[in-house]
Amino acid sequence: MSETSQSRRAAVELSFAGVNITDSIxxxxxxxxxxxxxxxxxxxxxxxxxxxxxxxxxxWLTGAVDxxxxxGSQTASSVSSSQASRYRVTPAIGLNVRTGPGTGYQKxxxxxxxxxxxxxxxxxxxxKTVYRGQTAYVCAxxxxxxxxxxxxxxxxxxxxxxFVGTRHYVSSTGNQGYAAKQGxxxxxxxxxxxxxxxxLINTDGTSNVYGWVDKSDIRAQGSKAQNVxxxxxxxxxxxxxxxAVILRENWTGNGRDDLLECGAFELDSIKASGPPAxxxxxATSLPYSSQIRQTKKSRAWESYSLSGxxxxxxxxxEMAYLFESACDPSYSRVxxxxxxxxxxxxxxxxxxxxxxxxxxxxxxxxxxAAYEQKPSSFTITRGDGSYLKYDLSTGTADTKYSSCRVRYxxxxxxxxxxxxxxxxxxxxxxxxxxxxxxxAKVSSIAQAQELAAKHLRLHNxxxxxxxxxxxxxxxxxxxxxxxxxGWGAWDGKYIVKQARHSVxxxxxxxxxxxxxxxxx
Numbered sequence: 001m002s003e004t005s006q007s008r009r010a011a012v013e014l015s016f017a018g019v020n021i022t023d024s025i026x027x028x029x030x031x032x033x034x035x036x037x038x039x040x041x042x043x044x045x046x047x048x049x050x051x052x053x054x055x056x057x058x059x060w061l062t063g064a065v066d067x068x069x070x071x072g073s074q075t076a077s078s079v080s081s082s083q084a085s086r087y088r089v090t091p092a093i094g095l096n097v098r099t100g101p102g103t104g105y106q107k108x109x110x111x112x113x114x115x116x117x118x119x120x121x122x123x124x125x126x127x128k129t130v131y132r133g134q135t136a137y138v139c140a141x142x143x144x145x146x147x148x149x150x151x152x153x154x155x156x157x158x159x160x161x162x163f164v165g166t167r168h169y170v171s172s173t174g175n176q177g178y179a180a181k182q183g184x185x186x187x188x189x190x191x192x193x194x195x196x197x198x199x200l201i202n203t204d205g206t207s208n209v210y211g212w213v214d215k216s217d218i219r220a221q222g223s224k225a226q227n228v229x230x231x232x233x234x235x236x237x238x239x240x241x242x243x244a245v246i247l248r249e250n251w252t253g254n255g256r257d258d259l260l261e262c263g264a265f266e267l268d269s270i271k272a273s274g275p276p277a278x279x280x281x282x283a284t285s286l287p288y289s290s291q292i293r294q295t296k297k298s299r300a301w302e303s304y305s306l307s308g309x310x311x312x313x314x315x316x317x318e319m320a321y322l323f324e325s326a327c328d329p330s331y332s333r334v335x336x337x338x339x340x341x342x343x344x345x346x347x348x349x350x351x352x353x354x355x356x357x358x359x360x361x362x363x364x365x366x367x368x369a370a371y372e373q374k375p376s377s378f379t380i381t382r383g384d385g386s387y388l389k390y391d392l393s394t395g396t397a398d399t400k401y402s403s404c405r406v407r408y409x410x411x412x413x414x415x416x417x418x419x420x421x422x423x424x425x426x427x428x429x430x431x432x433x434x435x436x437x438x439x440a441k442v443s444s445i446a447q448a449q450e451l452a453a454k455h456l457r458l459h460n461x462x463x464x465x466x467x468x469x470x471x472x473x474x475x476x477x478x479x480x481x482x483x484x485x486g487w488g489a490w491d492g493k494y495i496v497k498q499a500r501h502s503v504x505x506x507x508x509x510x511x512x513x514x515x516x517x518x519x520x
Contacts (some may be wrong), residue, residue, distance in 0.1 A: 165217025183207025354456020419448025472508030
């Protein structure tokens with residue numbers, strides 16, 4: 001909370017490589033822009049710094065990071081390394097931070113998946129740390145010690161081992177398990193001290209293990225894999241982590257502070273220009289140099305569902321995943337040929353009419369129709385003063401079809417399946433009706449109709465768009481819905497495709513790019 005007498009203002013907090021350098025970077029910060037995308041594109045972060053003295057050009061970030069570290073200004077804890085241990089947040093949905101050691105204490109905020117923190121002590125299941133300058137607590141159950149991310153000294157994440165047990169489990173702490181065959185497998189995750197501390201994925205098909213297993217159910221196989229380096233010490237190379245938070249302080253005059261957790265990013269590029277001397281740092285939630293983008297793979301996926309493929313790709317790339325769709329296509333066989341994991345998964349999602357997003361080290365697959373059916377989060381009425389400027393547009397090139405037909409002739413049975421979906425404003429006697437034709441493998445008329453509706457949505461969703469710039473609003477994020485009133489042909493329900501939050505010397509603004517919702 002801020003003092004009610006304080007002028008409203010916006011501020012940012014930045015951490016580089018796990019070190020909070022907010023105070024060090026503040027005198028040089030020109031602007032910070034966070035771009036939150038709904039689908040298909042990674043989220044981005046751009047930071048601009050003035051560099052009149054040339055310290056950023058000549059020493060880059062080293063001085064600021066070292067200065068902040070020596071001052072004890074770490075991401076979530078200000079204790080020295082001799083007094084504290086480093087831990088990583090493991091839940092895909094993040095971890096709440098509280099004022100005391102228990103769920104009954106006030107929530108201060110949340111740490112995203114993968115965040116590294118320093119912990120001074122752990123007592124009664126709660127880890128003590130420092131969050132935004134004050135003592136705070138997080139549930140220790142959802143932390144993994146960095147550098148000791150294994151349940152024993154024998155193995156590490158990345159090792160190939162022999163699975164000698166009989167069951168694998170859905171979670172590391174639960175009792176829901178299934179029979180599994182013995183054979184070689186790779187350790188992909190660990191949860192030290194849990195009931196089933198190792199997560200395995202079979203490597204050659206001998207075993208079908210895919211889940212959490214008991215400590216006693218694995219044996220050494222050959223030499224151990226080398227541990228993956230946890231931190232890239234050179235900040236000018238990719239792999240360097242950046243975290244950002246936007247704070248809106250006393251914006252409404254009641255002392256209330258709002259914050260936007262931008263998430264975790266990896267350094268993508270650095271640019272120096274002048275005069276005047278400016279350093280531009282760009283980071284992304286899914287780096288172009290990452291294995292999931294760059295490594296071309298060839299593989300036949302047999303007897304997999306879309307969610308199963310997404311889960312395996314996420315785990316193999318050390319990411320979490322969320323699947324939020326009632327539709328989960330199954331594949332008897334699908335080929336990944338000389339494609340990166342993200343390109344392959346994106347292709348499958350587009351074919352299935354499911355959206356894909358990579359954010360904060362999480363792969364998210366979701367059904368846009370379900371998102372569009374949610375109640376509107378806010379209303380934009382023409383002339384109400386809630387916006388600073390607007391831009392409305394329409395398009396027809398590959399964005400407005402009256403109907404879509406999906407057709408598939410099964411070569412095995414000779415039977416043909418066909419389904420047609422129609423746009424909301426379809427008129428049979430209209431002279432300008434256009435039908436989208438799609439050939440895709442389906443096994444029933446209902447499945448063909450469902451897929452036709454999804455493809456119709458994919459092509460029609462940008463027929464009507466709007467862009468609004470607002471005074472800074474942390475609540476406007478990609479995927480929320482809004483209602484337009486008083487805008488004539490543009491009236492109706494929309495979904496935020498992209499939200500761009502910018503903080504600079506001119507203040508804090510949010511630009512929202514909206515597209516017309518096709519449901520709800």
